[in-house]
Amino acid sequence: MLNESQVRQFEEQGYLVVPDLLDAGLLDDIKAEYKDKLSSLCRDWSGEGKLPDVADRSFNDQLQAVVDAGLDYFQPLDISWPIAEFPDNTPIHLGESVFRMTRNRRTLDALECLIGTEITSNPIQHVRIKPPLTDVASGENRAHIVGTDWHQDRAVAREEADTTRMVTVWIAITDATLDNGCLQVIPGSHKNSMHTHCPSTQLGIPHDRINLNDATPLPVAAGGAVLFHPLTIHGSRENHSRSIRWSFDLRYNVTGEPTGRPQFPEFVVRSQTAPDTELHDYNAWRELWMNTKSRYANKYQDPLSYHRWDGASSICA
Ligand SMILES: O=C(O)CCC(=O)C(=O)O
Ligand SMILES: [Fe+2]
Incomplete structure (x- = not known):
């Protein structure tokens, strides 16, 4: 539950830092699940001669070896399908502890104070495990x-969700620090309208449109979170530390309102009016996501069916 001053902070500033949103048990389960997954990927890659044998190494060291070998770890560890044409062997991580994280009671209690009791898990969600910048291949x-880059989450959804009551829940799995690239926001920016976003290296707002003097970095200890409004301008800094920086971003909206990404599955996480509509079954959740693969694998995806920005605006020049 949030107290009144936390709700006021969210409403006035467009964001709220919540320490200890995940308990230590869930945090450990998520890390253990990802460690198993990465070890298994590493075993496969070693077997194919693409990677030295790193089976006994730590998660950090395994990730470093994978990055050094130029292998793509992002998609097999992500919790969403790509928003582009993808082959039907595209991997995704749909682990049981990730499902538990989407239903985390403290998260839903906090969301109730912001958007009410009818809450849907929005399918725009990702994992971000960022290696030290010095290890990343040039051009990545x-x-x-x-x-x-600076953006508003409303802008990465379709126009039909422009009035959807939605909250982003950004969760730190490792400590997020100034040095390793914590989230940063422009406080109060949710009170203005949507900015034009330009698709260049990333989908972002041109920097001359933002008062960067207001940029406020938000360091958060592992297990803590930043909750923010879909119009809050935010981005994150580069990882200048020597180890990985790991977060998840999940989104939630009021049930029945458009998610902004109808291609991917939504599900009810909490409902006071119809509790039997809540999805509690891990396998059913997995199936929902896997069905997306059957529908979209090997099919051309128009980027404009995911967001509205074609780069034609003069401010993108
Ligand atoms: O963690 C990041 O780098 C950015 C996260 C973000 O844009 C989001 O959570 O909406
Ligand atoms: Fe975002």
């Missing part, structure tokens, strides 16, 4: 691996 510019 994905916002899941390096710093994230």
Whole structure:
């Protein structure tokens, strides 16, 4: 539950830092699940002669070896399908502890104070495990691996969700610090309208449109979170530390309102009016996501069916 001053902070500033949103048990389960997954990927890659044998190494060291070998760890560890044409062997991580994280009671209690009791898990969600910048291949510019350009989350959804009551829940799995690329926001920016976003290396707002003097970095200890409004301008800094920086971003909206990404599955996480509509079954959740693969694998995806920005605006020149 949030107290009145936390709700006021969210409403007035467009964001709220919540320490200890995940308990230590869930945090450990998520890390253990990802460690198993990465070890298994490493075993496969070693077997194919693409990677030295790193089976006994730590998660950090395994990730470093994978990055050094130029292998793509992002998609097999992500919790969403790509928003582009993808082959039907595209991997995704749909682990049981990730499902538990989407239903985390403290998260839903906090969301109730912001958007009410009818809450849907929005399918726009990612993991971001960012290696030290010095280890990243030159030319890598994905916002899941390096710093994230300034943007509003409303803009990465379709126009039909422009009035959807939605909250982003950004969760730190490792401590997020100034040095390793914590989230940063422009406080109060949710009170203005949506900015034009330009698709260049990432989908972002041109920097001359933002008062960067107001940029406020938000360091958060592992297990803590930043909750923010869909119009809050935010991004993240580069990872200048020597170890990985790991977060998840999940989104939630009022049930029945458009998610902004109808291609991917939504599900009810909490409902006071119809509790039997809540999805509690891990396998059913997995199935929902896997069905997306059957529908979209090997099919051309028009980027404009995911967001509205074609780069034609003069401010993108
Ligand atoms: O963690 C990041 O780099 C950016 C996260 C973000 O844009 C989001 O959570 O909406
Ligand atoms: Fe974002």
